[in-house]
Amino acid sequence: MNCIYCDAELPDDADICTVCGNYLKERPGKGQEIKRDIVDQVLDYVDTSRNYFEKRFRSIQIGKGGGFNWAACLFNFLYCLYRKQFSILLKYFRNPIIMIALTRIGYPGYLHLCKVMGISALSLESMTLFSLFWYIALSTWIFILCVNLGYNFNELYFEKLKRFVSEQKDARKYRDTSIFNINLGVLVLLIIGSAYSAIDPNAVKYYYEAEFGVQRDGEMGDNIEYEYNDYAWRVIKEENEIAYIEGNRILYKEWVSMSMKNLINLKKYEGKM
Structure with missing residues (x-):
């Protein structure tokens, strides 16, 4: 039976x-003593959605797996904080957060190092392509982690609660869910989101402008010569066009409604940086 x-x-x-x-x-x-199985015991630590987790935990016990947790997949970072599952949070999102922080520091840091040491940096066009590749790779990695978390959260959660039972943790103290953690998580996500937007490929040019300066209209001199000279970055603005120049060599250009003929007439700034 x-x-x-x-x-x-x-x-x-x-x-x-x-x-x-x-x-x-x-x-x-x-x-007579009523014997409680492990699922009944771990449910003492579950504050909300007890019926859902009881069904999932019993499915895990008979080897059918814990199913897909959509809340964990969609709300990932915040859901782990809400359930007080900090170990699961770090397991999945520690490395992406570190990579976002290092990239945010790395872009402007690399340009500043090149300027201080007097060496040529990658052209803005090359940096933009690199940042686009890295942005897509990092976004894909985070998406895969979120899906993976949805598949594995219930089983990881069950194992964590079983350790609470074996260690005889106080259920009132260790019962999950915290609204405070949600508020804290939103604040942390705003900080991470700010850093994440700062590694967007469109933001790379602003690092160049911040490091090497922007020269405005009326500060331009002779016509540009297409050859490499001494190391110097300048950004020249003429009507609707901006050109990024190293010495006398155009590294990157963008325009709204200008022809290539007008590009030939770009001028260089001969003053001091």
């Missing part, structure tokens, strides 16, 4: 399910 609670296969004369621990026939009378 099968258990009416978890559908596990059992001997025909079984009184108790050896998988989920539920009584299949008569329940114990008064004065």
Whole structure:
């Protein structure tokens, strides 16, 4: 026969399910000790959605897996904070957060180092292509991690709660869910989002302008010569066009409504940086 609670296969004369621990026939009378299985015990630490997690935990116990947790996939970072699952949060999102922070520091840091050491940096066009590739790769990595978290959260959550049971943690103290953590998480996400937007390919040109300066209209001199000279970055603005120049060599250009003929007439700034 099968258990009416978890559908596990059992001997025909079984009184108790050896998988989920539920009584299949008569329940114990008064004065008799009621044995609670591991799922019942871990549910003491679950504050909300107990019915959902009981179903998932019993499915895990009989080897059918914990199913896909959409809340964990869609709300990932915030959901882990809400459930106080900091170890799961770090397991999945520690490395992406570190990479975002290093990239945010790395772009302007690289340009400043080149300027201080007097060496040629990658052209803005090359940096933009690199940042586009890196931005797509990092975004794809985070997306895959979120999907993976949705598949594995229930099982990881169950294992964490089983450790609470084995260590006899106080259920009132360690019961999950925290609105405060949600508020804290939103603040952290705003900071991460700010850093993430700063590694967008469109932001790269602003690092160049911040490091090497922008020269305005009326500060331009002779026509440009297409050859490499001494190391110097300048940004020249003429009507609707901006050209990024190293010495006398155009590294990157963008325009709104100018022809290539006008580009030939770009001028260089001969003053000091």
